[in-house]
Amino acid sequence: MIKRPFNWAAAYFAAVATIATANAQTATQVAATGDGGDQALIDHGKMTYAEKCSHCHGPGMLNAGTITPDLRRFPDDKTRFFTTVKNGKNGKMPPWGDLLDDDQIGALWAYVSSQRKP
Numbered sequence: 001m002i003k004r005p006f007n008w009a010a011a012y013f014a015a016v017a018t019i020a021t022a023n024a025q026t027a028t029q030v031a032a033t034g035d036g037g038d039q040a041l042i043d044h045g046k047m048t049y050a051e052k053c054s055h056c057h058g059p060g061m062l063n064a065g066t067i068t069p070d071l072r073r074f075p076d077d078k079t080r081f082f083t084t085v086k087n088g089k090n091g092k093m094p095p096w097g098d099l100l101d102d103d104q105i106g107a108l109w110a111y112v113s114s115q116r117k118p
């Protein structure tokens with residue numbers, strides 16, 4: 001009779017321990033998929049964009065009334081993005097190859113891709 005509450009308590013703690021372990025595993029899996037990493041990359045690109053690109057391309061990827069294209073509609077073409085950003089285009093888009101390394105351009109690409117409109 002006196003043992004019963006003990007058993008319930010033991011069962012309760014066992015269950016809590018199981019749930020805690022499961023939560024810990026889920027957290028590890030989320031970290032391992034790199035979701036957090038992607039967001040950090042996008043944020044990094046966003047900062048570089050604000051610093052180097054937004055005065056021509058507009059704060060939201062579009063600068064209405066100018067000749068800069070709407071970057072939200074840039075095609076899903078990473079090679080073309082890298083080529084244009086490194087080499088410039090038509091003497092109007094400046095070349096960035098000497099100023100930005102591949103990691104920075106990769107972060108810009110992550111940011112531009114995250115804003116893409118179909």
Ligand code: HEC
Nearest residue numbers: 052053056067068069081084085089090092093094096108
């Ligand atoms: C001095 C103004 C200026 C700055 C600064 C600038 N751009 Fe541009 N960008 C342009 C113009 C103008 C065009 C359109 C060129 C054309 O098509 O003739 C362009 C075009 C582009 C394109 C489209 C290229 C294509 O292949 O169609 C991309 C992508 C781009 N810019 C990215 C960037 C990024 C990223 C930055 C910041 C690192 C940046 N630009 C900074 C003026 C600028």
